[in-house]
Amino acid sequence: MELRLDGLHHGYGPVEVLRGIDLDIPAGRIVCIVGPSGCGKSTLLRLIGGLELPNRGSVIQIGEAPPDSLNPLTYIFQDFALLPWRTVEGNVRLVLEDHGFGRDENARIVDDVLARTRLSEFRDAFPRQLSGGMKQRVAIARALSVSPEFLLMDEPLSALDAQTHELLMDDLIDLWTRERFSAVYITHNLQEAVRLGHRVVVLSRRPGTVREIIEIDLPLDARAGHTRELETHRQHLWRLIRDEAQAAELELVDG
């Protein structure tokens, strides 16, 4: 299954947020979207996953998701969005309960994803007992439990401190290397974009349009050894974004 964004326009009242976004999102790869703050990245992700309807244009799904994918388009949120009154296990089970598998099958799936994210020993902890990094791993486990075709991630690591950030980044690279999931990954961190993205889409400032798309062909697990090449990509991205970011900054100051 692939996704195609076809002439997406969106805005709120008089504010035009996205203007004419055309984009192909392939399977089995991570597409990073970067752009200055307020350019409509989060809005774009909500449109892609069907949480909001675009004013014009459409998000098209090409091919069917396999029947065992319970929730083909699955989000991972910046603020984790865990239910504080449910334990780790309960938070994962929440998204399975509506599928009518029965207790045993639910427990099997929960055990499986908790093991895959190395959370098994924390299954009875409440979110308040977990650090930010652990919370995001629970959110990742929850997302994996519904066998998504696409993971839609909105700055999943930006609420974390620098060290946790690095650790989770390695986790994500591991996970991708094992499972080859497809993802749209929003970030404002260019370092993240060049380490995780097979394709990096640069948006202009509001109203957001696609400014440039770069492809990074290095395999994810080999990137640690190619810092120079990544740095070149990063600097290229930064040059693209810097002017936009400065202009956007001034816009915000003006209100």
Next chain:
Amino acid sequence: MAEPGRAGRPVSFRGGGFMPRPVGAVGPLVFLAIVGLWEAGSRSGLISPLVMPAPSEALAALGHLLETGLLWKHLGASLQRLLVGWTVGTVLGIAVGVSIGLFSLARSGLAPIVAAIFPIPKIALLPLFVIWFGIGEGSKIATILFGTFFPTVIATYGGVDNVDRSLIRMGQSFGLSWSSIVRKIILPGALPAILPGFRISAAIAIVLLVAAEMIGAEFGVGAYILLAGNLMATDELIAGVVILSIMGLTVNWLIARAERFLLRWRL
């Protein structure tokens, strides 16, 4: 920087304080001291028995109630009214509060009415209820039910309004059904606001109970107090007030227990 060998002094401490903590036996001691002074005052004739009975006399009245078995008759009648009125009022209040929190139509239609009726002291409606529901149990339970209903509605829809929208968005993004979102996200999310509402509605319910029992009730703590007052039997009156105080404390304790259990994820 500091020269080596020069004498210094510790930086003076200016933190601390502003953290009152309960100190062991102080509470019971103060209570006993007040009762003791009161007893001494009564015995020495400083406090006229016409104005205030000695605590020992009030205790005797309580003992008399217990011996004759009247205590259970009064308490039973009161607790039954309280339980029925409060429970029905709370259930209806939560139902209406959740509807106001969820549906635009309910919000536009009901919220203004609730806001208009909430501030009316329900005691003022008691005579009306007597006309509508008769002088018996009906009017008493209706008064308590009414008094409980409105604060519960307001606490509930405030709680629903304050449920983190990002959690609801999360539920939708995983394709949870509408009823799952309401049962598993909205209701538990509103609970921290609903439970403190219980304290308020329980306090209101006890006030209304006593008031309602002062009209045409044979049994009930309120009826007992009213009768004692009419007979100038201040010892019985104080005994009745003590029963009310214990009732209120017990209700509060039960709600605190429920809170601690239901909100243990919050701590």
